Amino acid sequence: MDLYSVHKFLIYVFFYIFVFFSGPCCVMTNQLLHYHFINENKSWDQARLYCKDNNHTDLATVSSMADMNRLRKHLGNRSAWIGLQRKASSNRTWQWSQPDVQFNESRDNGWDTDTKEPNDVGIENCGTLNTNKKWADLSCNRKKPFICYDGENNYNNIPHE
Structure with missing residues (x-):
């Protein structure tokens, strides 16, 4: 050679x-991101507080279709709160509880189109993953199970009003 x-x-x-x-x-x-289904009925605020108080990063956030598919698989045939909420300053703008993940209406289209979500029936400012494995808006005071996630960083912002 x-x-x-x-x-x-x-x-x-x-x-x-x-x-x-x-x-x-x-x-x-x-x-x-590691997801944890918590089978306790809590409001959106209580669920978020539970996640943080129990050393989880926050309510579940979706940053890709891979995350969405993992959440759907993790959920089974149940519905649960996720870290999606309507911005207080906007009528139709939604945001994730994880601050470095931007919600993009055209990309993050997990809304349940069969029920025309978000359908704004009453005051529905919090997001859930419903039994159809799609997002839906609900009143934040409703009691539901929820999904927390563990990530590499802990964030503590986006107060819910």
């Missing part, structure tokens, strides 16, 4: 070693 061939071979070896060892790091970023 000449020097050029050895050099080329070493570059390939280092490249594959780099890809092999760095690949799982990138894939695991979606695995940082």
Whole structure:
């Protein structure tokens, strides 16, 4: 083998070693959220407080379709509060409880279109994942089970009014 061939071979070896060892790091970023279904009936505010008081990050947040599919699978045939709420300053704008995840109406379209959600029947400012595995708006005072998540950071903002 000449020097050029050895050099080329070493570059390939280092490249594959780099890809092999760095690949799982990138894939695991979606695995940082762990969901916990809590089978206790609480209002949205009580559920959020429970999550934080029990060392969870917050109510469940959806930042991708992969998260949405994991939540749906985790929920089974139940409905539960998630960390979705209407912004106090807006009539139709929603936000996630996790501050670094922006709610995007066109991308985050998990609303239940069969029931025309969000349907704004009464004062419905909090989000739930319903038995159809879709989002629905409900009164924040309703008592429901809920889903907390654990992430790599703990956040404590977006007060609910």
